[in-house]
Amino acid sequence: MRARRVLAGAAVVVAAAGVVTGCSKVVDGTAAREGAGPRNNDSQQTYPNLLKECDVLTADVIAKTVGADPADIQSTFVGAVCRWQAANPGGLVDITRFWFEQGSLDNEKKVAAALNYQVETKNIAGVPSILMHSGDACGVASDAGGVVGWWVNPQAPGIDACGMATKLMELTLATSS
């Protein structure tokens, strides 16, 4: 799902003001119930992580990992697939994260082969993984919680996409263990 532009902007404002702790109080107030409406009363039970899926690594950690200032990152898509764009001094970098809990590393291998990506098998933090090369872009997928993966798509050459994607995965696996 497309991330709300205003949300990204607001999050930056909030973070810059240093009132992050106050934020959750605002969100947990009545506004949530009003906005949700009756048809969504059960959604928190059915999908307890709804709208939190992109938070496994915080945006500032992602920004730093791709060589960007923590202020220079924006969320563009949220859900089981999350996208961000960050400003590395060498050029813009698009970051994609996916987490398919009913997926598998085997299926990701199949898809990567069908898309003609160059695929390497490797272990990341001891977890069976693949590295996928496509032009300047690099992806990584690991056998964890179904399958979890990261793609780093730099818009300019000379950025170490595979190193960044691997680092993002190392951080993710460290977080979930």
Add this chain to the structure above:
Amino acid sequence: MVRMAGAIAALAGMSALAACSSSDSPGPQPGAPSAPAPGADAKHGPMFPECGGVSDQTVQQLTQVSGLVNTAKNSVGCQWLVNGGIVGPSFSFTWFRGSPIGRERKTEELSRTRVDDINIDGHSGFVAVGTDPTLGDNLCEVGIQFDDDFIEWSVSFAQQGFPPPCDVAKQLATQSIRNVK
């Protein structure tokens, strides 16, 4: 100031703010899978080509937006942004493999103006409409299920004078469905 006030109002109106909502929750790890156990036998749908088989040129023609750059072409989809930057409209194709479409639909229901059922060429899914205070209905997302997989086309305009977003999203989804391998 007006902008900021608006942003904060919108923030309060959001049903959940991803960046903030996890700190007070003792529940599962943020980002942890929420539904079925890993290793469940997923029945995957068909293979799609990169970008759902839709070319940059087709995206430009259907959206009537020029200067689009495909910034995130990879195994889970593609994203088109004007001059490659986030200022302006945004279009994307996303292929979810072993991920419940019901959760995505719930996210839409919590966030969008309306969400309805849709069926394209015998494949069912949802269509979600988002509304901008000044532009009106400027966003449309179409999700189509293939067994335990689904695809989603997202169309979001940022300036007056755009074609009906759901017409564009449905056409893009239709093309991807016909490009199934």
